[in-house]
Amino acid sequence: MIKIENLHASINGKEILKGLDLEVKAGEVHAIMGPNGAGKSTLAAVLAGREDYEITAGSVTFLGKDLLDLPTEDRAREGLFLAFQYPVEIPGVSNVNFLRTALNEKRAYHNQEPISAKDFMALVREKSALVELDAKLASRAVNEGFSGGEKKRNEIFQMAMLDPKLAVLDETDSGLDIDALRIVSQGVNALKSPENASIVITHYQRLLDYIIPDVVHVLYDGKIVKSGPKELALELEERGYDWIKESL
């Protein structure tokens, strides 16, 4: 699905990713944990194509294509989805209108006909029910005035609508209450299939009770420094990161 090799990225001359390697295969769920400032969101932003970052070395292959060569929108159309740690509020742009445009631009990219208004509305109903997102929120301006938890649900709703191959969830669990956590996890699990994969960035092993990872990685100082089975998350929760830093 995706293969990241020796990725180096910097912003304003400061190197943040310092030779990161990661491979995720179809059907897998990988969790990335790591202390604040380690570079987790940077990795997500670089994968999505944020232009503020300079890639100084390394490569990313996504479904056989050179990901770093594609503009942001084409990465999305190829099937990459980033659920933002901080979803952006966009006053005046309606959630469903923009999703319909996004869906149709993706379909045009794959030489498919635009979705009919009827099918689109049916899809909106089905997917908003999946994450129990209020239908009113679905049609409001993108994230404007949404609570923290509603923004996160809206991310998963959009993910469900766009049906990506690889989803990168950047701390989608933070700011969610227990019920919302369960609902959002169900949403993610419902989309799981042998053909797609997810990378779940989180600070809490709690999420991993709901979304069972195949591999847990520790990202520290711009690199993956440790990988292990899901039990590694429990160990991190108990012992923190110091023992890992010391072992380096």
Next chain:
Amino acid sequence: METIVSNKLQQFVVGLDPTQLPVPHTLQLMAQNHLLAKDFPTTKSERFKYTRLAKLANAQMSNSLLLEKGQLSQHKILTDAYTVYINNKQIILPTDLPSGLQIKLNTEDPDAFHEASFYDVFGALNILYAQNGISIRVANNCTLDKPIQIVQVNSGGKYFYRHHFNFGENAEAAVYIVTKSTIDSNSFAHTHFQYDIAQSARIKVYKIQDCCAGHFDFHEDRAIQNATSHFEINTLTLDGSFVRNDTMVAVKGEHAQTYLNGAYWLKEEQHVANYTTIDHQVAHCESFETYKGVAADRSTAVFNGKVFVRKDAQKTNAYQSNSNVLLSDNASVNSKPELEIYADDVKCSHGSTTGQLDENALFYLRARGLSAATAKTLLLQAFMEDVLTYVKQDEALAYVHQRIADRFSWKY
């Protein structure tokens, strides 16, 4: 009356006949005094700091063509309205007016003329050279069933017009002022609008400015509002390479509400200047002013918003904002709020922003698969949309959307 002006101004008025309209004599004297020893303003003068008039001074106007009614009616925007057509020297008035609405040539209603302030040489020239105009009266307690539509089609030449509106007590009306021009004509028009708004009248004016590149479009609005009246001017500038709006509202009665809204979509070499003045003379009034624009290519926009709150105007609530998005490094906006507050118990706020589109929002939309162009368009439309929400008439809104779509390839 003999008027002594110099140089370029003198050349500018060559061929124009002094006004035959019953403009008050004192006003004519003031205009003459204003023009004494004056020339075309330069960028040294405060009100023309960002406006280069050389283009106008040097422009050769094309011969003025008289259009037939059939040609003129193609320029209307509303199908169902009391429509006046103005083209060069001719004015075509509507027939079959309802009781309570009177539309005449201004010469047939000399009582409508009174003194009105002017701030620049063009205002003074209008007083001295206005050829004609209309007078519209809406009677007390009359609610018009249809809007009034004034369609001015410019097709060469230089014209000064003076229009008067008298809205009676508790009258309610919507007025659409559409300025257009024939393709490729070079023309100049300076139009003075005077609005006398009696107590409790509710009046909404929509200006739709959509002229070609060779036309110079100057508007001067002077409104007087009485107690508990509601007055709105929405100025939508869709096209025209040189547009200047000078709007002044004197609020003279308590509990009046004033709305001045403006929107401009600029590209290429367009220059659009909006000068506004709201003069709060009495207590307990509110004014809301929102101007928004986008400027692409080498276009320039000017916004100058004056708000006076006089000593007696306690409990005034005045809100003003001007926001702009620049779409090119060569476009520019000069935005200047000017608040002069002499009362102590008032709420006044103003804000002015000029910038680029929000990068985070652009990235977010693109990360969902929208092309950069589509994402930009969505954000720009959203940015401008709140000014358009004032346009409640479907045909007018459809026209505005269509013209923006034509010029900027935005999809509505």
